[in-house]
Amino acid sequence: MLGGMPTLKGKTIFITGASRGIGKAIGVRAARDGANVVVAAKSKVANPKLPGTIYSAAEEIEQAGGKALAVPCDIRSDEEVARAVAQAVERFGGIDVLVNNASAIFLADTASTPMKRYDLMQGVNARGTFLCTQTCLPHLLKAENPHVLMLSPPLSLRPRWFAPHVAYTMAKYGMSMCVLGMAEELRERGVAVNALWPRTVIATAALNLLGGDETAQHGRTAEIVADAAWAVLTRPARQCTGNFFIDEDVLRAEGMQDFERYAVKPGEPLMRDLFVDEAREG
Template sequence: MNRTTFDFSLILKIKMTGRLKSALIMGASRGIGKQVALTFAENGYKVCVAAKTIESTHKLPGSILEVANEIVEKGGDAFPVRCDVRSEEDIFNTISQCIQRFGGLDVAVYNAGAISWKEVVETPLKSFDLMNQINARGAYCLVNKILPHMIDNKHGRLILVAPPVYNRFFKGKTAYAMTKVASTVLVHGVANELNGTGVSISALWPATVIKSQVTDLRRLPPSYMRKPTIFADACLEIAKEETEILNGKALIDEDYLRSKGVTDFTKYRCDPLIEPLRMMPAEFPSLMVKEELHDPPYKSRL
């Protein structure tokens, strides 16, 4: 599909069969979140574009208004909502507006994030608190507020931008890692509560550096990065999974796309001639202990 225009025949077909789905993308004003919103819209989803930024500036380009307008101008269905994920009220109101406008929510992607890769002695409590509020608390609030709706409908897909848990990830960025791994723990834990409900929650993390506002500020060479389309395509594939097989999984974008049959990743390169280095391990440790194999089903222990 040409990414500059939407597939009108696909959208029309979905509308005629009553299968037009909806997605809430948190942190969608730029970078990965923007591309996720565009990719879902290209594939027939109605999209709520949510983030804090409502006005683009030279220092911080991109806004929810621009992303929503881009989708609408290309024939998609989207609307913007200003949402500060540090606010419980904002998150609840955003979810409520989506449900009211779309008649329900099929997918929610939590991409909002704050980042500071410094050692603990160089990370003041103020910086840690900000990362914790946005990365961990905001993700928890979204899940807490949206689950009742999805469970009642016996359907829903939650995707949190969070890494698999492994020791090397913590090095040199402990404070940041604490707040991101908190979301991964949320995924693993809530998955037990969702078994058999028709709702699933997954974590997703990039295999390589992804071009974003942060990489632009740091002026990373294109050869280091992939386009955000790879991450967006992986989100879409997770959302399309009809079973609960991904419930509780911490996934890597490239690895998951390979499992779905994708073999050519050259289209995702920022430098068309150079494949960027993978920053994620090839394999990850299991978090299960042998005693867990003999545990009774979660619900039976309540």
């Protein structure tokens, strides 16, 4: 806290998959407070089909007012994650926040899912989240207000969320099960563990798998998730853990009423994201 107001100033935020999309947006939002942001992702070389690298993201973060460290990191590798965390601690002195944002997606039914894709999603989403949390934990335990935030959905056993893409659902729910277990495991030690998920589709590169530009017209920008993440990460860790937050609900609790600023195309009807049940609609 700075002058009684919530802030991430001086905090070190380790974000996986932060070279683009939601991960980068969270980093930029934290940077506006003057945070240190570790951009841990695979993208070292620009790809015309998938814009953004760890270096371009780090540049944006520094332009926003923060300090950035770009670290090439495949979160499926124990060695690369250990190296990235060590570099972060060496550069900034510790880790206050871990954002498990990196994710692999492949929306297909059982017969159409190659095992290579299955393994990728499990390796990045479920295992990668567990590994990064485990590796950052010794440093989080030393932090003043430690938070772990998963970009993963609320848990639901409704068959409708499994039937069309069971492999992807299992992998994303693996991240959410980490929240369920780790929040309780670490509650007495003061480390907050929460999940955050968008109510609507978010216009990112991953959206190409859900319909591309046409779908994006009915979505919101990544800034809504970034603003919601900031609101969660500035809360007292001991009073905010084990939650499965929806971005819009978080911001409503902060007093926001007008969400048009986040619309890709204001006035268009919004498309609900995967895993958001009607009962969770505001």
